[in-house]
Amino acid sequence: MDTKFINEVERYGADHFKACYDCGTCTAVCTLSEPGHSFPRYFVRLAKTGQKDEILRSRELWLCYACGDCSENCPRNADPAELIAALRRYTIASYEPTGLTKLIFKSNPLYILVTLVLAVIFALVLLSFHPQSDVSRWLFKYIDYETIHYTGIVAAVLMIFSLISGFFTSIKNYSPQKPMSKPWDALKKTLIEMGIFKRYQSCDTYEDSYWAGKPWIIKPWFLHFCIFWGFILLFTATAMDYLFKNPNIDVWWPTRIIGTIGGLLLMYGSTIVMIYRLLGPTKIYQSTKLADWVFLIFIWLTGFTGFWLEISIFAHDHTMLTYGILLFHVVCAVEMFLLFAFSKFAHALYRPIALYDYFRTKS
């Protein structure tokens, strides 16, 4: 066993799991834990006994939606949900080939520095290409429309590259198990779960849990649903805009409608989640780490500046502020994509893979 792994896990932000005395309450209360896929207690053991390989190849780490029922019920305040989050960061960092994530996840100042330096570089790149004489729209007076697109494409390519790399690292680690259902069925189930979060909805359903009596519209699963679909819709709108090369400003244009709905969902979800992370109504929100904030702030800033631009365009606000906001918006969006495999964002890849494997091997 790796006797120093316990301290490594601590560096990823698990501050309390050492207090665990192996009672198993967390696993007992978890609505997603089941025979053959039991967690989170087992992960406390894996972390304490330095079973790195087992952690890296586990599906359960990604099956968890971090509802925090386990931490609420832990008699030792060992915060198993916090450990699961830390182990996910450890896994993201281990799957990512450059080693940068390992550094930034373990050092908050470095994380902030890297994020800011990257932002400055992007801003300089964007500003260094002056637009051609025929500016298609007043908005792109200072930042070239084409430059934005090409930067976006470069970021997207890098993202796709890191996605593929993460995908293969991830599935390479999985130990082969006997498939119990057809690939098609497993894929279908995975897509349905990704669309409606049925498993997430089963979290926090105990009578005495904090969210049990609350309206669905403010429940964590729904906020996650909003962010997820907001993101998908915005991504679709952006992609369509690019494909049709039609910078139409009419709000009734289909891509604009999709974008606006997506933006609203994204803003609603991320704003409420940020409030939760600030106020800490439950333990899981109280143990918010920088990596959670970075991802959330990126989403929120991208959405917020997007809407600002919408309004500015609509109001023909030709001030420097608008041009500044555009720069900010593009930098946020591009960096968010670029850092996909280097941030919490990566769960969007690893969870579906885990879900697919789970459905495929489940009898």
Next chain:
Amino acid sequence: MKIGVYICHCGSNIADYVNIEQVKKAIQEQGEAFLVKDVMFACADSSQKEMVQDIKTQKLDAIVVASCSPKLHLPTFRGVARRGGLNPYNYVQVNIREQCSWAHSDDKKGATAKAIRLIQAGIEKAKNSEPLEPIKIDAVNAVAIVGAGVAGLRAAIELADMGTYVYLIEREYFVGGRITQWDKLFTTNQSGREIITKLYNQLISYKNITLFTGAEIVHTSGSVGNMQIKVRVKPRYVDTTCAFDKEKFEKAIEVCPVEVEDEFNFGLTKRKAIFKNYPGEFPELPAIDYDNCTKCGECQKVCDGIDLDQKPEYLNLNVGAILLATGFDPYEPSEGEYGYGKVPNVITLQQFKRLMELCPEQLVYKGRKIRSIAYIYCVGSRQQNGPNHYCSRYCCTAAMHTALLVKEKYKDIRNFHFTRGIRTYGKQEHIYHEALEQGDVVFQSFNDPLCQVSAHNGTAIVKINDFLTRGKPIELEADLVVLITGMVPRKDNSIGQLLKVPVGRDHFFNEIHLKLRPVETVIDGVFISGASQGPKNIMEAVNSALAAAAKANNLVKKGFISIEPTVAFVDTQQCQWCDKCSEICPFDAFEKIEQDGKQVASVITSLCKGCGMCLPVCPENAIELHNYTDRQIESMIDDLVHV
């Protein structure tokens, strides 16, 4: 002779199966009883008062209560007799509940007939009963305490404080016992030595305590209240002039050419033949280990207080009771048990405690700097295939506390606990939690042995199928393996054999009743305390020492001891002294005396337990038992066999 008979319904317990009316009628018709009554509950207050009244107003000479077992209510109705002005031994209890209604619930007629017969026999016994008075024997208000560990010292102080003279007898040359080998102790982090120093200073302020070190009881005679003990005191071969001249003493140690394994440090270090286990040890007088001393005389040249010609002293002491506080031995793992004796870096907790004290800066064992420690629990306890079946109580706490101390004292230590489940009961739970929070990892297994230890490039590999991690095989490379050994009884039980103190299946001293009489033994006047009666932590050992002190004081302080008068007595006219009675007596209660010019047997009443073993073996029928005299028993038999 006026005899009152009371027949108890015991609610429905008796009355449901024994026809009380019929019994009452039969007894009345027989005419032997002066008064026959039936009562709903004989033991009820109102019934007791009625009986007392009857005895007084009717001037009864004896009473019979037909109710439950005498084990339950004999003292109750003896009290009734006493309050009515009767001698308690003129009371007879007949058991018609257990022996009639419960035993024959399927045969009401038979049960009733049997009840009648038994009561008739009881009446016969009452008719022939004689008034008896408790036997009073003189008691010396002095107690010998064997063992001057924490329990013995604490008991000595308490007894002395209550006005009892104490002889504290310690086999070693120094007091303090096992706890002086332990540094900081849970919960106060006070060291064992600090505790002993405190107790010793208290002890020497008492004029009524005499401490003997290097001393052993070699012979005892007499009985409870008045025991004669013979104590052998080994010489120290050193007198006070050497002891208080520190320089001279140190010089004497320096010149001593003999080096032997230091038992105090469990063989981790060597010591000289002239020694003290640690500076400031009490009594502050070094000693010479005579068996290992070569008598070369080197020490005498530098220190004039050394006298190798001192001889053992024998002292005869007279005490009322003996209190045993002889402690335990740490379990010694067998060769190869978890690598002990085979893998070089495997030691016991006792050794580890000494090692920690010997390493003030860095934890080093056999030249290797220790960074990771594997603690293997339940070594010699809870054995599946061994004599020690149960938990040793102190070890989980001791190990966890040690793990805390190690991390506090040295840098970069990692602790790994291989357990059968943690039992840090009570307040000690806190240290378990503290140990977890500092990052200690706990493994668990119920296999026997719970893990395997093997040597590997100067380290030890510990393998376990960890129950807590789905039984996964886990391998740990540890610099040091510490076997958490439990407590076992003292190898040398000579004092127990001398005093005939019974031991349990665990070979620790046995108390009479685990809950209600926890510090008394079946040997009257011999009390047990501390870890001599089973594994205990210091708190529990002191608890039992104080209990034993209170019980011992209670026994001897009045100057006399009352015992039951139901003892054997010899008809000296008939006795021919054939020795058969003294041979069979398990309590050595017979002595040979001269009377009217012939040798006869005599009962030492303070030793006789009234068991009756001697009665059938006497060829002359010269021995009888008070309250069970031949007349009483024969009259009962006559009545029972009468058709």
